[in-house]
Amino acid sequence: MKRQKRDRLQRAEALGHKAGLLGRSRDDCPYQGLNARSSWFGGWRSAMNERAEGLFR
Numbered sequence: 001m002k003r004q005k006r007d008r009l010q011r012a013e014a015l016g017h018k019a020g021l022l023g024r025s026r027d028d029c030p031y032q033g034l035n036a037r038s039s040w041f042g043g044w045r046s047a048m049n050e051r052a053e054g055l056f057r
Contacts, residue, residue: 009039016040020047 012031016039019028025031038048 009035012036012039013043016043017047018043020044020053023051 004013016029019040021042024044029037029040029044031040
């Protein structure tokens with residue numbers, strides 16, 4: 001049975017979250033499409049908020 005791929009927008013958000021936790025700049029977004037780019041930024045923003053609250057170092 002074939003495995004279904006994850007939703008591309010979910011993947012973009014997860015990668016943005018990971019980049020935010022690593023402290024990468026928002027200019028490092030690899031996506032050009034509007035929807036994927038906004039999902040990446042959403043994940044990045046949530047990770048930066050978590051870092052500001054002290055949840056991650």
